[in-house]
Every structure is written in C-alpha cells, then in structure tokens.
Amino acid sequence: xxxxxxxxxxxxxxxxxxxxxxxxxxxxxxxxxxxxxxxxxxxxxxxxxxxxxxxxxxxxxxxxxxxxxxxxxxxxxxxxxxxxxxxxxxxxxxxxxxxxxxxxxxxxxxxxxxxxxxxxxxxxxxxxxxxxxxxxxxxxxxxxxxxxxxxxxxxxxxxxxxxxxxxxxxxxxxxxxxxxxxxxxxxxxxxxxxxxxxxxxxxxxxxxxxxxxxxxxxxxxxxxxxxxxxxxxxxxxxxxxxxxxxxxxxxxxxxxxxxxxxxxxxxxxxxxxxxxxxxxxxxxxxxxxxxxxxxxxxxxxxxxxxxxxxxxxxxxxxxxxxxxxxxxxxxxxxxxxxxxxxxxxxxxx
Amino acid sequence: xxxxxxxxxxxxxxxxxxxxxxxxxxxxxxxxxxxxxxxxxxxxxxxxxxxxxxxxxxxxxxxxxxxxxxxxxxxxxxxxxxxxxxxxxxxxxxxxxxxxxxxxxxxxxxxxxxxxxxxxxxxxxxxxxxxxxxxxxxxxxxxxxxxxxxxxxxxxxxxxxxxxxxxxxxxxxxxxxxxxxxxxxxxxxxxxxxxxxxxxxxxxxxxxxxxxxxxxxxxxxxxxxxxxxxxxxxxxxxxxxxxxxxxxxxxxxxxxxxxxxxxxxxxxxxxxxxxxxxxxxxxxxxxxxxxxxxxxxxxx
Numbered sequence: 001x002x003x004x005x006x007x008x009x010x011x012x013x014x015x016x017x018x019x020x021x022x023x024x025x026x027x028x029x030x031x032x033x034x035x036x037x038x039x040x041x042x043x044x045x046x047x048x049x050x051x052x053x054x055x056x057x058x059x060x061x062x063x064x065x066x067x068x069x070x071x072x073x074x075x076x077x078x079x080x081x082x083x084x085x086x087x088x089x090x091x092x093x094x095x096x097x098x099x100x101x102x103x104x105x106x107x108x109x110x111x112x113x114x115x116x117x118x119x120x121x122x123x124x125x126x127x128x129x130x131x132x133x134x135x136x137x138x139x140x141x142x143x144x145x146x147x148x149x150x151x152x153x154x155x156x157x158x159x160x161x162x163x164x165x166x167x168x169x170x171x172x173x174x175x176x177x178x179x180x181x182x183x184x185x186x187x188x189x190x191x192x193x194x195x196x197x198x199x200x201x202x203x204x205x206x207x208x209x210x211x212x213x214x215x216x217x218x219x220x221x222x223x224x225x226x227x228x229x230x231x232x233x234x235x236x237x238x239x240x241x242x243x244x245x246x247x248x249x250x251x252x253x254x255x256x257x258x259x260x261x262x263x264x265x266x267x268x269x270x271x272x273x274x275x276x277x278x279x280x281x282x283x284x285x286x287x288x289x290x291x292x293x294x295x296x297x298x299x300x301x302x303x304x305x306x307x308x309x310x311x312x313x314x315x316x317x318x319x320x321x322x323x324x325x326x327x328x329x330x331x332x333x334x335x336x337x338x339x340x341x342x343x344x345x346x347x348x349x
Numbered sequence: 350x351x352x353x354x355x356x357x358x359x360x361x362x363x364x365x366x367x368x369x370x371x372x373x374x375x376x377x378x379x380x381x382x383x384x385x386x387x388x389x390x391x392x393x394x395x396x397x398x399x400x401x402x403x404x405x406x407x408x409x410x411x412x413x414x415x416x417x418x419x420x421x422x423x424x425x426x427x428x429x430x431x432x433x434x435x436x437x438x439x440x441x442x443x444x445x446x447x448x449x450x451x452x453x454x455x456x457x458x459x460x461x462x463x464x465x466x467x468x469x470x471x472x473x474x475x476x477x478x479x480x481x482x483x484x485x486x487x488x489x490x491x492x493x494x495x496x497x498x499x500x501x502x503x504x505x506x507x508x509x510x511x512x513x514x515x516x517x518x519x520x521x522x523x524x525x526x527x528x529x530x531x532x533x534x535x536x537x538x539x540x541x542x543x544x545x546x547x548x549x550x551x552x553x554x555x556x557x558x559x560x561x562x563x564x565x566x567x568x569x570x571x572x573x574x575x576x577x578x579x580x581x582x583x584x585x586x587x588x589x590x591x592x593x594x595x596x597x598x599x600x601x602x603x604x605x606x607x608x609x610x611x612x613x614x615x616x617x618x619x620x621x622x623x624x625x626x627x628x629x630x631x632x633x634x635x636x637x638x639x640x641x642x643x644x645x646x647x648x649x
Contacts (some may be wrong), residue, residue, distance in 0.1 A: 049530060053537055057633065083530035087606075089630040 040072035045080060052080055056093045067104055074108055078127065085130055094132070101131035113139050118150050125156040134164035154178050162188050170199055174206045185214030194224055201230050213245055220249035228253060232261055240270055247276040254283045266292045271301040278307040286315040294325065298334045305334060309341035319345075360411050361425040366434070369423055370485050373438060377481055378516050381647045384438050385445040388474040388492040389414070390499070391431040406469065407431060417452055432496065442477040442508060449473050449506060470503040472496065476512060483512040515546040520644070521568065522551045525560050525576035525588065526606070535575060538633050544644055557583030561591060571647060572600050573640070578607040578618075586621065593622040602643055606631070 047065065054060025068074045081097050084090075105127075112124035113136065121143075128136050140157050143149065149157065158176070161169045173188075180188075189197065197219060204212055216234070219227045227249075234246035247265065256262065265277040278296045281289040289311075296308035312318045312325075322338050329335050361369075373384050391410050411426065414433060418424050423436040437445055453471070474495045476488055491509055499505045522539055526532040532553050539551060554560040557580050566572060574592070578585040585605060592601045605623040607614070615626050625639050 045530070049533060050537075053534060057534075057538070058541075080530055083528050083534070085630065087528065087531045087629050087631075088534070089632045 037072050037075075040070065041076040041079070044068075044073050044076035048076075049080065052084075056084060056096060057090070066100070068108075071108075074105060077105070082130060098132045101127075101133055102135070105131065106133055106136065109133060110136055110139055113143065118153065122150070122152055122156060125153065125160065129156070129160055129163060132164070134160075137161070137164060151178075155180055155184055159188055159191075162191060166192075166196060170196070170203060173200075173211070174203055179208055179210065182210045182214045182217075185211045186217060189214055189218040190221075192218075194222070194226070197222070197224075198226065201227065204230075204234075209239065209241070212242060216242070216245040216249050220245075220252040223253050225253065225255060228255055228257060232257070235261060235265075240273070244270070244272050244276055247273065247280055251276060251280040251283070256280065256283055259284065259288060263292065266295055271299070271304055274299060274301065274304045275307055278304055278311055282311045282314045286312065286317050286321060290321060297325065297338065298329075298331045302337075305337040306341065309337050313341060313345050359424075360415060361423060363425055363428055363434075366423060366425040366436070367485050370436065373436065374478065374481050374483065377479065378518075382439050383441050383477065383479050384436060385440050385442055386476045386478065386488055387435045387437065387445050387449065388427070388476075388488075388496070389433045389435070390429075390472045390496050391469045392472060392499075393469045403430060410469075414452075417448075417455075427492075429496075432492075434492075442475055442513070445475045445477070446506070446508075449475070453504060472499045472505045474507050474509065476509045478512045480512060480514055480516045517546055517548050518647075519548045519550060519570050521565070521570045521572040522549055523554060523560060523565065523572065523574045523576075524551065525554045525557060525574065525580060525585065527555055527577060527580050529555070534633075535636075538637065539640065542637055542640065544641075547644060556580040557585065557588040560588060566592070566601075569597065569600065571602070573602045573604070573643065575604045575606060578605055578609065589621055589623060598622075604636075604639070 051060065051063055051065060055062060055066070066077075068077055081101070084093050085097065109124045109127055112120050115121050115124075124136075125140065127133070128140075137157075137160050140153075140160065144154075144157060155178075158169070158172060158178070158180075161172055189200070192200070197215070200207070200215060201219070204215070207215070216231070219231065231246045231250050231253075234242055237243055237246070243265075247262075250256070262277055262280065265273045268274050268277075274296060278293065281293055286293070293308045293312050296304055297312070299305050299308065309322065312322050315321070319342065322342050326335050326338050326342075329338075370386075373382075376382050377384065391406065407426075407430070410431070411424075411433070414424055414435070418435060419437075421438050423438070425434045425436075426432075427434055435448075437448065449471075456469075456471070472495075474492055476483075476491065491511075495507050524532055524535050524539075526535065532555075536551050536553060539549065542549075552563075552565055554563070557576070559582075560566065560576075561583060566574075574588070576585040576588055585607075589603060589605070592598055592603065595601075602625075603623045604625045604627060605618050606627045606629055607618070608629045609615075610628045618626055625643075627636060627639075
C-alpha cells in the first residue's frame, strides 16, 4: 500500500491547479491576441474596401491608406485581393494587384519563404502564384538546393514554373524524379496553353504514365483539333490505359479522320475499349458504322450492348434500324437490350 | 382590287374600344406590356361630296386595314369621316412605325388598293403608352389637334411621346454570396448602374438559409437573384428549387454564379430553372451587360 501524506496530496493538487491556471491564462491571452488580430483585419477591410473598389474598378486614386503597417494589414489585403482574383476577371485589377504586391508585399513573402514553419512557406508560395510575384521563384529554387522541400512545396514550385517560367517548365517536368498524382498533373496542365501542350505531347516518352494520363485528359477537355493525329498514334500504344484514354479523348473532340484505325477495337479483348468505340461511333453516320455497332450490340458485356444501342438510336435512322434488328436477330440478350433502350428513348420523347 | 380578309379581326366601334383600352392600360404596369395606339386619316386632294363614294372608300379602307392587322390588334372606326384607330398590343412605337411603313409600301406599290379613281394617302398619329396616366379622351384630343393641322397633305406621320415615360418600377435584387467582400463589390456595381425609371432595392445574404428565412422574396415585385451555387447551410440549387416551386415563380430572374464550367453543369443549371450562368471569375462588365438586357426585356 502506498502511503501518501495529506500534505503531499495538497501540494500535488495545488501544483496541478497552478498548471491549469497557467494554461487557462495562456489560452485567454492567445484568444485575446487572436481576437485583436481579427479586429485589426476587420478594421483594415472596413476602412479600405470602398477605396480598393474605386481604385480597382473605377480608376480611383492610389492612397497611402492601402500600405500595410502590420501583419494583420497584410492578411486583410490578402483577403481583399483574393476576393477580387477568385471572383472577378479583369486584367486591370490583376495588374494593379501584381504591382502593389511587388511593391509592398514581396519582402514579407520572401521572409515567409525562409520560415521554419512549412505551412507559412507553402502559404507564401500560394500567394506568389495568386499575386504573380515571379521574382520570388529564385528564392524558392535556392531553398530547394539548400534543404529538402516537402512534396507539397515541390508541387507548388513546379506549378510556379508552369506559370512564370514556361520555357524551363517542360525540362523540369521531364528531368525531375518527383512523381505527382494524376490529379496534381491535371492541375499543372490545366493552366498550360495550346503550344506548351503540343511541346509536352512531343515528350510523351519522357514523362511518367500519371503525367501522360493527365495530359490526355487535359487535351480531351481542351477539345483542340490539332491533337487528333497524336491521339490516333496513341491507339497503337502497348498500355491499354493509354489506348482507352486516347479513344475517350477522341470521342470528346468528336472528329474521326479514318474509320479503319478504330475497327480493330470492335474486336478488342478489353470491354472498356469496345465500350469507348461504341461511344465514339456516334460521331459517324450509321451507314458507316452499323455493321460494327451490330456486332457490339451482341457483345457479352452489358455496358457495351447498352452503349451500342444508344449510339444507333442517336442517328436519325436509328429507330428504324433497331426495330429491324429486333425482328431479324436471334440473339436474345441483344434483342432485350435493343427493346429496353428503344422503349426508354420513346418514353423520353 | 379585291381584298382578301382571312383574319378573324373585326372592325370595332369607338364606344366598344374604351373598355378594352382601359384593361390594356391597367396591364401596362402589372405585366410590363407596352401598347401603341395609331390614329389614321385617309385624305385625297380631289374633293368629293358624294357620300356614296365616301362610304365606299371607308369600307374599302376598313377591309384593307382588317386584312393587315394582327389578331392581337384592335381596329376601330372613329366617328369622324375617313378616320380609324388601331391599338397594337404588346408593341412599341417602332413596331407601329414599321406597320405604317408596310401599309404605305403596299398602297404605293399597288397604286391604292382601295378606291382606284382617287389617290388617297394616309396621315397617322402614333402614341406609345408605357404608363397608366393616359386616358382615351386625351388621346382623342391629341388626334383631333393633329388631324386639324394636317390639311390633306400626303403621308404625314406624327409621334406623340407624352405617355412614353415609364412609371418608377421597384425591382428587388438579392445577392446570395458567402464572400462578404465580393458581396459588397456586387452591390456597389449594381448600385452604380444608372437605370432610369427603376427603383432598385438590394439586399445581401450570406447563404441560402438566411435568404429563405427572410420574407424579402414574398412580394410581387420583379426579383433578380444573384446566387452562388455553393453556400453554407442552404446552397444555390436548393434556393433555386424553392423559388421555382412558388406560385409566382416567374417574377424571379435567377443568376447562378459558379466555378463549374463544364457544359453538363451549365445544362443542368439551365434545366433546373436558372436564367443566366456566370462562371467565376467573371468580368463585371459582362454582368452589367446581362443585367441591362434583363431590365430591357422586362418591357415587351
């Protein structure tokens, strides 16, 4: 049995209470500081929001009231600028923000980039992108050489290059050992112009598969005709994922130059390829594709059969063709699918 | 010349037209439907006192005008000799002038389809009515003054703008946006638009719930709603569905502001009932142009 004296217990309780008291005081002080900061931000916003509006959108004069005097002011300015940049598309506003940030915020962000706290460094990198402070990329590069960056920082750095150092961006992407997720690559490629996408496509053998998948998706979303030839070349690729995405991209663009290139996919062993081909054929008249769509309508896969029936119905002669198929065919599954799709379509009308 | 009368329109008498006029006038401010009254007088330089000829000419001209007015227009005979009136519903001054120009061309090309022995011309008085201050008696006085001034001169046309002033119209504007700064920017932008004859009342809401909890959207005023698609508590689509289920949902003109730029998102939004789609970030000049067109379209 442990012997505890009353005196010891009282001392322990007193100590614990003392610690709790210190923690509470600490929390209260922090809360007070936070509240003061919120109030200071709000005060700056209320004091200047009308002036910023006039300055940005009505050729209002620049005033010294804009110049930040504290970190709270900088945070308030960030909020104001981001509200404009994320919601309003106006080149004059972007230029004014860029010049203001270069004059009054650049030194703050260059300090933040050297901070030991990674979240502050990352926030500074985001603001460099938002306010187009391209001068600060060199500081990020130097930091990359000196110490290890977090994956988020490395991604943000390459994103900054895609925005401000387009010439170096492709080289960096090809030479880097860093592998990003497909979604991250999509974010990078979404802001590239047509010319850079073409250059990147020429380097398809030097970029990793995730990047290539993201590139095909970006091209598909852009719907530029100039990529059709390159995408058609990808139909010969050994990677089935690339072939499927290439067909999907071509379907999205909606132009088929040579039907012969697509016929082998009607007989593909992968149902995904057969499905995408059935979808792609809606961009050609039924007179060219019906014999292949009939094969796909008899496919073993439900999705392929369904898509083939829908593609047939998208053609003006589709209803007639499908009714004839129902009468003439001896494939029960195909007939069921044709009937189901036909009925749904007629009901929708 | 034989005039085919394929229309169902019929020639009304002056006493019959006044109730119609009053109903249409009452609809002006309620449904933003402008109307225009045209008074026509046929005249010739050749003087004739033969009442049979005058009757024949009046009949011919009446048939001719009946064949040219729309089913929605009201043609009536004035008590004075060789004078008619036409009420063009849902039509402004421009349509009225186009109508007069059209019948003038027909008459000139066909060398007067009514009464071939004499060359008749038409004098017209066009009165666009955009407010409910005008009375039919006032219009008749205007007509009387004008037709007394013109002395059988060929093809004279006068426009009266006395009743063209729109009544001050209250338009409610709600801005549902969770970003307070952007909300204020939108408010100031709309406030700075110089829209004559419109009393624009703007209210700001931080989300859909706050808007739906208010009684701001219950009145019968035309109500323009700018709303973000993503908002806390109740999002834009929920607000849209609530508004479009209301009995008087047509009064709402809904602008959806969103970051979603895919065609399928746009199609879904339009099919759900939005009127305009603004992809963020958007140019405020685009918003102002769209809003200006919305205000202009209110008056048909």
